[in-house]
Amino acid sequence: MAAYNLLLLPGDGIGPEVMAEVERVIAWLNAAGPHSFATESDLVGGSAYDAHGQAISDAAMDKALAADAVIFGAVGGPKWDGVPYDVRPEAGLLRLRKDLELFANLRPAICYPALADASSLKREIVEGLDILIVRELTGGVYFGEPKTITDIGNGQKRAIDTQVYDTFEIERIARVAFDLAATRKNLVHSAEKRNVMKTGVLWHEVVSQVHAREYPAAELHHILADNCAMQLVRTPKQFDVLVTDNLFGDVLSDIAAMLTGSLGMLPSASLGAPDAKTGRRKALYEPVHGSAPDIAGQGLANPIAMIASFAMALRYSFGQIESADLVESAVASVLEQGLRTGDIMQPGCTRVSTADMGAAVVAAMERIAG
Numbered sequence: 389m390a391a392y393n394l395l396l397l398p399g400d401g402i403g404p405e406v407m408a409e410v411e412r413v414i415a416w417l418n419a420a421g422p423h424s425f426a427t428e429s430d431l432v433g434g435s436a437y438d439a440h441g442q443a444i445s446d447a448a449m450d451k452a453l454a455a456d457a458v459i460f461g462a463v464g465g466p467k468w469d470g471v472p473y474d475v476r477p478e479a480g481l482l483r484l485r486k487d488l489e490l491f492a493n494l495r496p497a498i499c500y501p502a503l504a505d506a507s508s509l510k511r512e513i514v515e516g517l518d519i520l521i522v523r524e525l526t527g528g529v530y531f532g533e534p535k536t537i538t539d540i541g542n543g544q545k546r547a548i549d550t551q552v553y554d555t556f557e558i559e560r561i562a563r564v565a566f567d568l569a570a571t572r573k574n575l576v577h578s579a580e581k582r583n584v585m586k587t588g589v590l591w592h593e594v595v596s597q598v599h600a601r602e603y604p605a606a607e608l609h610h611i612l613a614d615n616c617a618m619q620l621v622r623t624p625k626q627f628d629v630l631v632t633d634n635l636f637g638d639v640l641s642d643i644a645a646m647l648t649g650s651l652g653m654l655p656s657a658s659l660g661a662p663d664a665k666t667g668r669r670k671a672l673y674e675p676v677h678g679s680a681p682d683i684a685g686q687g688l689a690n691p692i693a694m695i696a697s698f699a700m701a702l703r704y705s706f707g708q709i710e711s712a713d714l715v716e717s718a719v720a721s722v723l724e725q726g727l728r729t730g731d732i733m734q735p736g737c738t739r740v741s742t743a744d745m746g747a748a749v750v751a752a753m754e755r756i757a758g
């Protein structure tokens with residue numbers, strides 16, 4: 389029986405509420421065996437700032453580096469609007485991504501049949517949708533230097549962000565995309581802005597080379613990121629795997645999330661390179677939604693993205709495909725039963741709280757597992 393160590397970082401806002409529902413799923417899996425998960429929790433984001441004056445403490449970072457996987461909730465909220473930029477809540481998440489070298493962010497946008505009417509788009513446009521966004525996560529404008537605001541006199545300031553990519557960063561994310569595509573429809577769209585950005589020119593060139601050299605059997609389409617945004621709401625089912633940089637991936641994944649009915653439905657996995665000796669990847673799993681401070685603490689949050697993020701951990705970190713399938717089937721089943729949190733509420737359905745939804749998912753796991 390394998391025992392794995394999970395570091396839980398619930399964070400701020402609705403983070404702790406949705407994390408509590410994952411803990412229910414973990415407890416069920418531990419009781420069912422054969423694998424077991426030991427969990428430890430720590431602070432991140434605004435809650436870490438309140439306790440330590442930092443968005444994540446060095447001690448929590450050490451735990452994250454040692455863990456088999458990090459399960460992350462959400463960070464941020466108006467309470468911390470005034471804190472210094474370097475210690476703002478989001479800095480905790482960005483440090484985790486950077487220090488764990490989690491360069492590959494997988495964001496699957498799947499439209500559950502029961503939710504096809506919850507999307508803001510028509511049922512026929514989104515029904516059966518299954519897109520995998522592969523977002524580069526440790527480069528680009530998020531981390532490029534210089535990143536400054538300077539006083540340039542005459543009451544003027546100048547702000548600079550730097551978009552920078554090296555060949556190896558594009559190659560490794562392209563390989564992740566092509567490898568995943570090979571397990572699906574083997575169709576990859578690569579989005580950039582080569583018509584205005586040098587990083588887009590290099591991105592296009594390197595993705596084309598990786599394709600020609602290593603993955604000639606895959607179908608590759610290059611698409612400008614603005615056109616991609618438009619195509620995502622026009623005919624989203626034309627996409628299978630979509631690979632893009634850090635900033636475009638941030639924006640395009642929020643669009644893709646809404647196709648599925650709600651931001652509360654979209655999970656994500658952030659993976660590092662396989663370790664040369666053990667083959668294990670460092671990994672962090674988090675819902676794409678944020679901390680939603682407006683609904684925090686009221687039992688209104690949808691825990692499905694958080695629970696589905698844990699299912700991705702079962703799949704990508706622990707190779708427990710059956711358990712991952714079980715969690716995902718349980719989610720589909722509670723949606724079929726008509727249970728809905730407020731964000732995906734539809735006429736004729738039953739509105740439930742965060743905790744009721746979590747309990748219903750576990751009950752469905754129990755039922756499906758027999």
Ligand code: IPM
Nearest residue numbers: 463464478481482638676678
């Ligand atoms: C995301 C979030 C983060 C990002 C924020 C919280 C820093 O929007 O994971 O999509 O911009 O990457």
Ligand code: MG
Nearest residue numbers: 638639642676
């Ligand atoms: Mg985002």
